[in-house]
Amino acid sequence: MRVISLSSLVALAAPLASAFTLSAPTNPTSGEITEIHWGFTATDPATFTLFLVNSTQAFDLKATIGQNLQTSLGEITTLWPVLPSGAGYQLRAVDVTNVDRVLAFSPAFAVSA
Numbered sequence: 001m002r003v004i005s006l007s008s009l010v011a012l013a014a015p016l017a018s019a020f021t022l023s024a025p026t027n028p029t030s031g032e033i034t035e036i037h038w039g040f041t042a043t044d045p046a047t048f049t050l051f052l053v054n055s056t057q058a059f060d061l062k063a064t065i066g067q068n069l070q071t072s073l074g075e076i077t078t079l080w081p082v083l084p085s086g087a088g089y090q091l092r093a094v095d096v097t098n099v100d101r102v103l104a105f106s107p108a109f110a111v112s113a
């Protein structure tokens with residue numbers, strides 16, 4: 001039992017083997033237009049959901065940036081949510097049908113006010 005719960009924890013914390021990569025946005029500012037870029041290969045899912053989370057708290061969801069985003073776009077330009085400024089934000093790309101299936105994390109980054 002212990003082994004099973006440990007391995008499911010690992011599965012939650014670590015992205016599955018995937019070619020998907022997520023860049024930190026450049027100078028994201030609360031309430032401003034922001035570009036988000038990602039990299040992918042043909043083996044990645046065709047669509048994904050993009051969450052903004054706390055980089056130190058896996059379940060501290062800050063915002064949903066996009067749902068059913070088309071992977072092949074490689075980038076979106078979006079209105080950044082209104083959020084407190086500070087460091088420790090992170091983007092997380094997940095499977096549209098299973099949010100526990102993490103495709104990629106971005107590096108942690110700061111948001112400006």
Ligand SMILES: *[C@@H]1O[C@H](CO)[C@@H](O)[C@H](O)[C@H]1NC(C)=O
Nearest residue numbers: 054055056057086087088089
């Ligand atoms: C993330 O969580 C930590 C611990 O609760 C908190 O101190 C920090 O302010 C949070 N950061 C963001 C960006 O929400």
